[in-house]
Amino acid sequence: MNYVRLGPVRWGWQGAVMAAPGVIVVDELRRLGVARGALVALTLAPEVGLGLATVGGGWSRPVGVDDPAPVVQAVEHELRPRWVLWSNETAVALVRRGVRVATCWDVAAVHRLLFGGWRADPARVWAHLHGLPLATMPTSRPLDLFSQVEHGDADPDGPLRSDGHISAEWVGGGWAETPERLVRWAELAVGVAGLQQERLAELDAAGGAGRGRASATARSESAAELLCAEMSVDGLPLDRSVAEEIIGDVIGPRPRTESEAVEQRGRRDAEVLRHAPADSRFDLRSPGQVKSLLRRVGIEVPDTRAGRLEAMRDAHPLVDALLLWRKAERVATTYGYGWLDENLDPDGRLRGAWSGSDGAAGRMTASAGLHNMPADMRGAVVAEAGHVFVRADLGQIEPRVLAAVSGDRGLARATQADDMYAPVAEDLGVDRATAKVAVLGAMYGQTTGHGAQALRRLSSAYPVAMAYLDGGDRSGQAGRDLRTYGGRLVRMGGGSPGADAAGAPELADHDRDREARGRAAARGRYGRNALVQGAAAELFKVWAVTVRARGAATEARIVLCLHDELLLHVPVAHDDAAARLLDDCLQESAHRWAPDASVRFVAEINVIRRWSDAKG
DNA sequence: TGCGGCTATTG
DNA sequence: CACAATAGCCGCAG
Secondary structure (H helix, E strand, O other): OOEEEEEEEEOOOOOHHHHOHHHHHHHHHHHOOOOOOOEEEEEEEOOOEEEEEEEOOOOOOOEEOOOHHHHHHHHHHHOOOEEEEOOHHHHHHHHHOOOOOOOEEEHHHHHHHHHOOOOOOHHHHHHHHOOOOHHHOOOOOOOOHHHHHHOOEOOOOOOEEOOOOEOHHHHOOHHHOOHHHHHHHHHHHHHHHHHHHHHHHHHHHHOOOOOOOHHHHHHHHHHHHHHHHHHHHHOEEOOHHHHHHHHHHHHOOOOOOHHHHHHHHHHHHHHHHOOOOOOOOOOOOOHHHHHHHHHHOOOOOOOOOHHHHHOOOOOOHHHHHHHHHHHHHHHHHOOOHHHHHHHEOOOOEEOOOEEOOOOOOOOOEEOOOOOOOOHHHHHHOEOOOOEEEEEEEEOOHHHHHHHHHHOOHHHHHHOOOOOOHHHHHHHHOOOHHHHHHHHHHHHHOOOOOOHHHHHHHHHHHOHHHHHHHHHHHHHHHHOOOEEOOOOOEEOOOOOOOOOOOOOOOOOOHHHHHHHHHHHHHHHHHHHHHHHHHHHHHHHHHHHHHHHHHHHHHHOOEEEEEOOOEEEEEEEHHHHHHHHHHHHHHHHHHHHHHOOOOOOOOOEEEEEEOEHHHOOO
């Protein structure tokens, strides 16, 4: 492949083309044949400049710019290419500068799809695509004396070592040192994107269940990274005074000094300890000591989890006090004033880092409590003036996804119902609650308890779906890697839960065997569930990025993604349009994702002022 | 100081 | 108390 370099493009360069650098770059790219959807790699470094590269022939001349944002914006507006980015860090940098692009090719996100795991730095991506040993891959650690002398550089100033790896100096930040290097780094990115596309095409062509969609998944996963960048920058509207009221109700007013904080803590502790023997000194934050404390009042428990203590509420007043204490302690330590100070910005937006996929099945993740905010706190998530939230959540996404990816006709038929557990219950000849537990148990890998016999009925009613799950289970147990419907590699070989961990030497043989079986079973459950959870995440992201694209025109902004739920922040005037948009996009996405159309997906949609107003 | 265990929150 | 995640604190090893 022949890569075009465009640039170097510098900040503050006082040349003749200063007047309209964006126009110059657009003309240049157009001359090179770049049109809508063509790959154009972009690298950015503050204070240094930006590098651009595309696929084709010929060379461009240097262009000078003060600020990269207008250049990218101009190219985006005129040509709308598919921007090749090493990772979503570049997307975040762009969004921070006010530039939102429509599409991209996120090299790191595609790497995670192709090769599994989470780490996707350029050195690793390069090594995988070129079949280079990971053992000799440069680390991101600071250079030591040895790594420099061991491998000579093919080109002393270039990005590649003589052994084919990217040089440690370049991955360690050297790529951003000069405008020339930024361009070279962009060339490398566009080349990597080309290699990734070849791998994806091979997967697409391989056929068979779950192997035909990898290229499409790469594009939706890339767009999801853009969405993540935007959510990270935009934040979630959160009303500070409402939040402080909610916190205050649980732990009292904000302590003004450290000693006040200690005093508050002491009061909370005393409220529990007054039920204990007078001389006792127990640390309630230590599970071991809590167990001892409970023993002192005559309660023996294997662990002190809330569910366990719930059953002991009547045994001693201390239990109730302890459960209350736990609630308050959670607020004080995790979702209290400190959480607000840390994550809620002066503009009333709660900001955390969003990631397009975790390292396992590929669900989105978020920090700052955006994905696990206590239900009580949702009352503080209030739409800003002139805005409302339009919220949608997918109903029963996992069993519906299972029907789609397995191709089970009977289960697909059940998805025609708004509540698919009703027809499933009929098919199995059990009540709805039993049917639901059985289906969830099958997807999570439960083999014991009440669900066990309903499980056998499931196998005869939906043999294709159950065989699909069993296949995932067997692969997991055997340590064989899996691919989801959308083509994501789920690593089962190493690093997954319980993959190795030799049994403790002091255990007897039969205990070790039992542990080994337990670990294998856990891997089986993991593999079984990853197929469903991963495919559900893929569909969800297709939906989310479709809403993102279609909603841009009406200023409908996605402010939260929650596995099966989307929260849009929209101007009041557009609430109906946004509600329609969410459903239209779901139908469109489902059709593109699973063209067979025998599986129905449903969403519950409502327009609300605050998140807690959602029913459900 | 780093890491596994325990606990809680969410889907 | 199945599957996944983030997050805080304790206890222990180094």
